[in-house]
Amino acid sequence: MADDLHFKTLTELQSLLSSGDMSSVELTQALINRKEAVDPQVQAFNSLNTEGALAEAEAADQRRAAGEIKGPLDGIPIGLKDVISVKDRPLTCSSKMLEDFVSPYDATSTAKLKHAGAVLFGRLNMDEFAMGSSTENSAFKTTFNPWDLERVAGGSSGGSAAAVSAGSVPVSLGSDTGGSIRQPASFCGVVGMKPTYGRVSRFGLVAYASSLDQIGPFGRSVKDVASVLQAIAGHDPKDSTSIEQDVPDYSAAVASSKGPWKLGVPKEYFGEGLDPEVKESVQKAIDWYADQGCEIQEVSMPNMNLAVATYYIIATAEASSNLARFDGVRYTHRSKEIENAIDLYFKSRAEGFGDEVKLRIILGTYVLSSGYYDAYYLRAQKVRTLIRQDFMKAYEQVDALLTPTSPFVSFKAGEKNEDPLAMYLSDIYTISANLAGIPGLSLPCGLNSEGLPIGLQILGKPFGEADLLAIGNAYEEAHDHSNQHPKL
Amino acid sequence: MEYEVVIGLEVHVQVRTKSKIFTSVGVGFGQDPNTLTDPVVLGFPGALPVINREAVEKSVKVGMLLESTIPEITKWDRKNYFYPDSPKNYQISQFDQPICEGGKVEIELPGPSRNIMGEHMWVELTRAHLEEDVGKLNHFDSDSLVDYNRAGTPLLEIVTEPVLHTPDEAWAYLNALRNLMIYGDISDCDMEKGQMRCDANISIRPVGQKELGVKVEIKNMNSISGVRNGLAYEIQRQIQTAKAGGAIHQETRGWDAAKNVSYHMRFKEESHDYRYFPDPDLMPVRIDDAWRERVEGTIPERPFDRQRRYYEDYDLPFTVTSVLIPDPELCAFFEEAAEASGEAQQSANWIVNNLLGELGNAGLTLADSKVTPAHIAELVGLIKEGAISKNIAKEQIFGDMFENGNMPAAIVEAKGLKQSNDTGELEPVCQEVIDANPGPVAEIQGGNDKAINFLKGQVMKATRGKANPSLVDQVLKELIDKKG
Numbered sequence: 001m002a003d004d005l006h007f008k009t010l011t012e013l014q015s016l017l018s019s020g021d022m023s024s025v026e027l028t029q030a031l032i033n034r035k036e037a038v039d040p041q042v043q044a045f046n047s048l049n050t051e052g053a054l055a056e057a058e059a060a061d062q063r064r065a066a067g068e069i070k071g072p073l074d075g076i077p078i079g080l081k082d083v084i085s086v087k088d089r090p091l092t093c094s095s096k097m098l099e100d101f102v103s104p105y106d107a108t109s110t111a112k113l114k115h116a117g118a119v120l121f122g123r124l125n126m127d128e129f130a131m132g133s134s135t136e137n138s139a140f141k142t143t144f145n146p147w148d149l150e151r152v153a154g155g156s157s158g159g160s161a162a163a164v165s166a167g168s169v170p171v172s173l174g175s176d177t178g179g180s181i182r183q184p185a186s187f188c189g190v191v192g193m194k195p196t197y198g199r200v201s202r203f204g205l206v207a208y209a210s211s212l213d214q215i216g217p218f219g220r221s222v223k224d225v226a227s228v229l230q231a232i233a234g235h236d237p238k239d240s241t242s243i244e245q246d247v248p249d250y251s252a253a254v255a256s257s258k259g260p261w262k263l264g265v266p267k268e269y270f271g272e273g274l275d276p277e278v279k280e281s282v283q284k285a286i287d288w289y290a291d292q293g294c295e296i297q298e299v300s301m302p303n304m305n306l307a308v309a310t311y312y313i314i315a316t317a318e319a320s321s322n323l324a325r326f327d328g329v330r331y332t333h334r335s336k337e338i339e340n341a342i343d344l345y346f347k348s349r350a351e352g353f354g355d356e357v358k359l360r361i362i363l364g365t366y367v368l369s370s371g372y373y374d375a376y377y378l379r380a381q382k383v384r385t386l387i388r389q390d391f392m393k394a395y396e397q398v399d400a401l402l403t404p405t406s407p408f409v410s411f412k413a414g415e416k417n418e419d420p421l422a423m424y425l426s427d428i429y430t431i432s433a434n435l436a437g438i439p440g441l442s443l444p445c446g447l448n449s450e451g452l453p454i455g456l457q458i459l460g461k462p463f464g465e466a467d468l469l470a471i472g473n474a475y476e477e478a479h480d481h482s483n484q485h486p487k488l
Numbered sequence: 489m490e491y492e493v494v495i496g497l498e499v500h501v502q503v504r505t506k507s508k509i510f511t512s513v514g515v516g517f518g519q520d521p522n523t524l525t526d527p528v529v530l531g532f533p534g535a536l537p538v539i540n541r542e543a544v545e546k547s548v549k550v551g552m553l554l555e556s557t558i559p560e561i562t563k564w565d566r567k568n569y570f571y572p573d574s575p576k577n578y579q580i581s582q583f584d585q586p587i588c589e590g591g592k593v594e595i596e597l598p599g600p601s602r603n604i605m606g607e608h609m610w611v612e613l614t615r616a617h618l619e620e621d622v623g624k625l626n627h628f629d630s631d632s633l634v635d636y637n638r639a640g641t642p643l644l645e646i647v648t649e650p651v652l653h654t655p656d657e658a659w660a661y662l663n664a665l666r667n668l669m670i671y672g673d674i675s676d677c678d679m680e681k682g683q684m685r686c687d688a689n690i691s692i693r694p695v696g697q698k699e700l701g702v703k704v705e706i707k708n709m710n711s712i713s714g715v716r717n718g719l720a721y722e723i724q725r726q727i728q729t730a731k732a733g734g735a736i737h738q739e740t741r742g743w744d745a746a747k748n749v750s751y752h753m754r755f756k757e758e759s760h761d762y763r764y765f766p767d768p769d770l771m772p773v774r775i776d777d778a779w780r781e782r783v784e785g786t787i788p789e790r791p792f793d794r795q796r797r798y799y800e801d802y803d804l805p806f807t808v809t810s811v812l813i814p815d816p817e818l819c820a821f822f823e824e825a826a827e828a829s830g831e832a833q834q835s836a837n838w839i840v841n842n843l844l845g846e847l848g849n850a851g852l853t854l855a856d857s858k859v860t861p862a863h864i865a866e867l868v869g870l871i872k873e874g875a876i877s878k879n880i881a882k883e884q885i886f887g888d889m890f891e892n893g894n895m896p897a898a899i900v901e902a903k904g905l906k907q908s909n910d911t912g913e914l915e916p917v918c919q920e921v922i923d924a925n926p927g928p929v930a931e932i933q934g935g936n937d938k939a940i941n942f943l944k945g946q947v948m949k950a951t952r953g954k955a956n957p958s959l960v961d962q963v964l965k966e967l968i969d970k971k972g
Contacts, residue, residue: 084534107534207534209768210769330575
């Protein structure tokens, strides 16, 4: 049985656990074996504490035997992007800067997963400090796409997407600042969701851009993603930007809500630069919704063309300040060539950060500088408001928006490294959701002619996660895309 | 040429709260290094700040004490600069929406002598903003170590307009500000413990010139008198430089209290671009009417208002109020004694002249005192009703009361010190004294009234002080008249 466990959904694994056909230890061991078999090629994991995972699985089995299971995630292995703190475990952010750092505390999401009985299964690779769209900016390794090992997994949560896609773990957490969950989910043919800003606590998530960052789940089905979101969502007094709003029962909403919905198609998402095969797949999905009786309406996002520029001002400004703490003084990499205090900063940071991180720190420092603040940062904040207004206006007419997740499918490793702008454009459809603070879901909507996954993005109203999941689930149940897996 | 001096002060006051400004770790001074820390204080990856509402509330209280405007919305900004005492390499501070806008502080200039009250005036404030304190660097031969215990202590920066003109005014402002902070239970403002710190901006300009001169900032003045000395030195330095035809540079200078000189630290060109921007980790805070009213209810009487009341209601002289007013606990002690005895002046005199003296000699504070307001009130009452003389109270009762905490009436009883008010008992004693001292008696009869004091002294001696002095006076006069 162990051999065919690795592509099962969370829901399937849950029923195997509760029927007693499989123990958590068996499942965990099977996944350790799978990871050992495929990860040398995929390179999704930064680390995996097998003993720790097996011990947690053992404890889950004992709880189950005693009839004290903690909930649907009890005994289920889950992978964490290496940017979310786990007490007494490494937290590298795929950076040399934190190569030897061990976090002294749990992120709120981690604490909630522990409380739910989940088995913490390894730390997943990413672009350094979540800056990138291909996981090629990791200081340690590039994560490859399980569908084509010459291609990238996307980013920045490439490890989290690839590990689920490759069958090494059923569900995982990533973080999404400009598309870092949805774009790799799309590239790797899995489901990924960025919740509304403030829905999931950021406490313990190493900040890239604080006003945009949000933790979210990856899974092999919309239902799986709903299950994980349920466990991590909710107000946290330790995060002032988390919002006091009740968390609905997502799984119940997915099961009960069947539409029809009013769905918007923003015309700006289907213009120049969109790959024709991606366009065709997404259009087919839109047509399917129409066939189910959904009212499809074209809407306009007039400020969408400003989103990428706005994002790279706000995100880099915040990053330049957030990453200042990595200075060689306390817990970070410290240069061995130090003569004085200035060396401590300059050399430790020069050695500890990779090129993309340096580029963004320099950009962010520039836009916040005296004399430039009004022209860049302040203006970007105003545009951000306009972008949010575009969405709010659309949501007066429709329940959700349907778009491609990325303008293209996964590209070859190295292909866009020399052209940051081309790389940045891979997030052109995802970035606006972060600027507006709204939730977004990416789910597979087919393979292209080369057999590479294409992602459909569904964007929703603030705190409209339940609707998004229901809309996505309806499509998923009627299609076979989520049952297609890479041939590893 | 005559020069006018213009001074503005930036004072940092640590706001006393149970926990740090952005996390639940406690605040303290003198603990082992790096024990008052957690992931938030140390700026660990992923840690987030949460505003301490007590720090906001106390800042609102300060704003009310300073008669500032408290805007409905206040927010936090990041001040970005690299320094090893700053855990995040940015300080969470307030840039364009401080918690207190404007305001004013009443000050009292030094009088012509210690016993005479000086002129009062008001010092206008620009603003006060709330921020987090940084850690402390300790330098050794080849290394420097950082102690982050202080980091994250709530700190209010209170900024004056450039309206001060002399070191005495600055000194008076700092004293007045400290008294306000003590009255408001905001801080003890002990500068040696870093609870209050002061930077000064100082410039000179020819009298009559409108534009301000080149500004020099002075740092590291670690006491209130240090500020006065530092400013006096800097004024002289600038005036001498100007008179010698030299240029005054925009710079930051440090004050060396031991050598009594200021020294160059850095020029303006080396100053930072702090790249302020709103902290995305913190939401703006709304200070609504209900909250405001609640704080308003905790505002104490201000020190100078109390001084005026003591003068108007009790006719207390400046020599007494100047001792009482800076210490609200002493004032409360006095008011309790005055209330209980109905004798404000006498109570104040006993407290200021006797109690504080004894406490000082014993190296104790009011909190250690065995003498309570009830002791003072009873003592004053015994004197008023003539049961004991002031001398007996001073010589034979107060010390006992201070040492042992016994009530004065009990001491009088136990020692048999009750004053004699019986004319019949006094007459024979007085007659004996008159008979034994014909010289002084003759002087009195010759019109020298003061000579009676000698006879009084003799009677007091014979009665071991228990005789009522005014009664002795009366009996002596009657007997001498009779004799006359």
